[in-house]
Amino acid sequence: MAITKTERRNRIRMRIRKTITGTAENPRLSVFRSNKEIYAQLIDDASGKTIVGVSSTIDTKDITGTKSEAAFALGKILAEKAAAANIQTCCFDRGGYLYHGRVKALAEGAREGGLKF
DSSP states (O other): OOOOHHHHHHHHHHHHHOOOOSSSSSOOEEEEEESSOEEEEEEETTTTEEEEEEEETTTTTOOOOHHHHHHHHHHHHHHHHHTTTOOOOOOEEOOOOSSHHHHHHHHHHHHHOOOOO
8 A cells, every 4th residue: 555645754754853853052943844835943852842933924925936935035034033042053854855945945045044054
């Protein structure tokens, strides 16, 4: 029996999450991508709290262009908010998605904004 696309992504996601955990000093940058929007948050797994969160529904309403351009801008906004929260480094959790397209654009935007991972 073939597995669905969602089941495949969840298997990959669990495989990634076995090795990646976030702390207060080095949080986990978690990415969720839907068909229309993209969301990212910095998570401290030790305390189970979200430190910084951004989404394309709220933070990039005035950005026009492709979804990849909006994801790049969202990565820059995330890096600015992380700098305001005194966070310079993080570990990247791509959430089971391929490092391609919008996920890659968000990561490059965050790196350009000054976040290291």
